[in-house]
C-alpha cells in the first residue's frame with residue numbers, strides 16, 4: 159500500500175516529497191524489514207526515537223513519532239499518540255480483520271486461558287471455524303498450535319492484526335482473544351472490534367505496572383466497555399461493578415447468576431454438574447479437575463450460547479474438551495506428576511487445594527518466582543502458600559532475569575518461615591529441583607511442578623535458555639529408581 163493512501167485512510171496528511179510502498183509496521187527497530195514503517199514509541203524504559211538510525215539501516219521507508227528534531231532521508235509523520243498510530247497503521251495495513259470476525263475477548267486475573275480454550279473448543283466442535291490467541295500460543299481453525307515469537311499473553315498490535323488477518327484468510331469466522339490488562343492499557347488491542355467480552359475475576363497481580371487494584375480494574379474494564387455483549391462473573395465483586403453494561407449475562411455459583419452450576423460432583427475423571435440458565439436446565443460433564451473450572455466452563459457456555467450454540471452442542475463440546483498443554487497436565491500416575499502454569503499466590507493456592515483431596519501420599523510442589531521487573535511482592539506470599547498447603551516445597555528459579563536467584567529464594571523462604579513449618583528448601587537449579595522432587599516422591603505422592611507450564615524458555619541472568627518443563631519431568635521420571 160502506498161504511504162499516501164495509508165495516511166489518507168487514517169486522516170493524516172501525506173508527505174509532499176515521497177510516497178514509498180509500505181509493507182509492514184513495527185515499533186521495534188530490530189524487527190524492521192525493508193518497506194516497513196517504524197513507529198518510535200516513548201516507552202516506559204526508553205525512547206524509540208533513539209533507534210531511528212537502526213530502523214533506517216534496516217530499510218524503514220517512513221518514521222512515525224511524537225516529535226523529532228533533525229533531518230531524515232525518509233518521511234517523518236508526527237502524531238499525537240505513537241501507540242495509537244502503531245495500532246491504527248496495523249489495522250489499515252491488514253484491512254481491519256476483526257470487522258469480519260466475531261471476536262471474543264477474555265480478561266481477568268485467573269481463568270483467562272482455560273476459559274479461552276474451552277470457548278474455542280466449543281465453537282470449533284459446533285462447526286464454527288475459529289482461531290485462538292492465548293498465552294499458550296495461537297491456534298488456527300485446523301487445530302494446529304503455534305507459538306508466539308514474543309512471550310506475551312496478548313502480543314503487540316501489529317502481531318495481533320496480522321494474526322487476525324491470517325485466521326480470517328484461513329477461513330475462521332470467530333476468534334477467541336485472551337486480552338491482558340497490559341494490552342488494554344498499552345493500546346495493543348486498539349482497533350479490535352469485540353463481539354463478546356468476558357470478565358473472569360480480579361485478584362492482586364501486576365500492581366507494579368497498574369499502581370493499585372483500582373488502576374488494574376480500570377484497565378480490565380476497557381474490554382467490557384467496548385464489547386457488544388458482556389459475560390460477567392457474578393461471584394466476583396469487581397465483575398459485579400460492570401453489570402451496568404446494556405447487554406450482558408452473568409455466571410457463577412451464587413443464586414443471582416444467570417448461568418449457574420448446581421449438583422456439583424468432583425470425580426477422578428472430572429466434574430459433573432447441572433447448569434441452570436436462561437437457555438434451560440441441563441447436565442454437563444467436564445473432564446477437568448478443580449471446581450474453579452466450573453466457572454470457566456460456565457463463562458464459555460454462556461458465550462457460546464450467545465453465539466448460537468444449542469444445549470446439545472454445549473454438552474457435546476464440553477464432554478470432549480481435552481485440557482490445555484501445561485495447565486494441570488497429568489504426566490504420570492505413580493507418583494502423580496502434574497505440570498501447571500500457576501505462578502501467583504492465588505493460582506498456586508487453588509492448584510494445591512485442588513490436588514490435596516485426591517492425594518493419598520505426600521503433596522510436593524516445585525515453584526519459583528520471576529525476577530526482573532516482575533512483581534517482587536509476590537515472592538514471599540508464594541513461599542507462604544507453598545509451605546502452608548504442601549507437605550514438601552522446593553523453591554527454585556523461574557525467569558530470574560537480572561535479579562540474583564539467591565535474593566528471590568530468600569524472599570520465598572521468608573514467606574514460608576511464617577507458617578512455622580519446616581517443610582521447605584531451596585535448590586537454585588530448576589532441573590535439579592525437578593529431579594529431586596520426582597526421585598524422592600513415593601508412588602502415592604503428587605508432585606506439582608508450578609510456574610512454567612508451556613513456556614519454552616528459561617530466562618537466567620543475561621541468558622535465555624530453551625526450556626521444556628514436560629520433557630524435564632519425563633526425563634526425571636525415566637531416571638527414577640523403581641520403588
Ligand SMILES: CC(=O)N[C@H]1[C@@H](OP(=O)(O)OP(=O)(O)OC[C@H]2O[C@@H](n3ccc(=O)[nH]c3=O)[C@H](O)[C@@H]2O)O[C@H](CO)[C@@H](O)[C@@H]1O[C@H](C)C(=O)N[C@@H](C)C(=O)N[C@H](CCC(=O)O)C(=O)O
Pocket residue numbers: 185186187188198199200201202203204205206207209309310311312313314338339340341344367
Ligand atoms: C511492561 C510492558 O508491558 N512493556 C511493554 C512496553 O514496553 P516499554 O514501553 O517499556 O518499551 P521500552 O523498552 O521503553 O522501549 C520503547 C520503544 O523502543 C523500542 N525499542 C527498544 C529497544 C531497541 O533496541 N529498539 C527499539 O525499537 C521498543 O520496541 C519500544 O517500542 O511496550 C512495548 C511495545 O508495546 C511492549 O512490547 C512491552 O511489553 C514487554 C515486552 C513485556 O514484557 N510486557 C509484559 C509485562 C506484558 O505485557 N504482560 C502481559 C500480562 C500477562 C498476564 O496476564 O499475566 C501480557 O499481555 O503478556
